[in-house]
Amino acid sequence: MKLFLIRHAESVWNKEQRIQGRKDPGLSGNGVRQAKTLAKRLKKERIQIIYASGLKRCVQTAKIISKRTKAPIKFLPQLEEIILGSWQGKTVEQVKRKYPKVYRNWLETPSKAKVPGWEGIPKFMKRVDRAFKIILNCNSANSICVVTHWGVIAVYLSKVLNVNFDWFFKRVRIDNGGVSKISYKDGNAVVQYINDTQHLLK
Numbered sequence: 001m002k003l004f005l006i007r008h009a010e011s012v013w014n015k016e017q018r019i020q021g022r023k024d025p026g027l028s029g030n031g032v033r034q035a036k037t038l039a040k041r042l043k044k045e046r047i048q049i050i051y052a053s054g055l056k057r058c059v060q061t062a063k064i065i066s067k068r069t070k071a072p073i074k075f076l077p078q079l080e081e082i083i084l085g086s087w088q089g090k091t092v093e094q095v096k097r098k099y100p101k102v103y104r105n106w107l108e109t110p111s112k113a114k115v116p117g118w119e120g121i122p123k124f125m126k127r128v129d130r131a132f133k134i135i136l137n138c139n140s141a142n143s144i145c146v147v148t149h150w151g152v153i154a155v156y157l158s159k160v161l162n163v164n165f166d167w168f169f170k171r172v173r174i175d176n177g178g179v180s181k182i183s184y185k186d187g188n189a190v191v192q193y194i195n196d197t198q199h200l201l202k
Helices: 028-042 056-069 090-099 102-108 120-138 150-161 165-171
Strands: 004-005 051-052 072-077 143-147 179-186 190-198
Touching: 004 028, 028 056, 028 179, 051 056, 051 102, 056 143, 072 165, 090 102, 120 150, 150 165, 150 179, 150 190
Parallel strands: 004 143, 051 072, 051 143
Antiparallel strands: 004 179, 179 190
């Protein structure tokens, strides 16, 4: 089995450097172009099914991929981004000014940041784990695409690599439209690559 983890294409709020969390902005013009390029790149992978977050930026990305690959889409709420409480909708600069200490903690040790009104990392990780158990155990497809968010991808890849989430979050970059590939054989996972963005450079 091949699993392709896709971070949604650029949203309007990504462009504005605005924190999204569970808020629901759609793709920017550049994001639509990224998604079309991404879909062209994934067509050769013979994707059989697409799982996606139900948030608009993922829905739009997944539909563009589906149109090109002809793969059906299943939406899983467990794949939605972490709830970031009072930070949602604010720009990074606004958060830095209003919550300087918490924001520094977020950059250093996100699991202990205590963002006001947030979901919290332990609860988020359990939710993401449930999502991937559904994906890996409930279908017989050999090539699966998962369109989701940076936080979700960080949680799952940190588990597959058996590294601390905080360590992964600080040291690994996942770009809009980036592709990460994991192969599974006899229940064992092998990470083929993380955050491939070569298709976006063409």
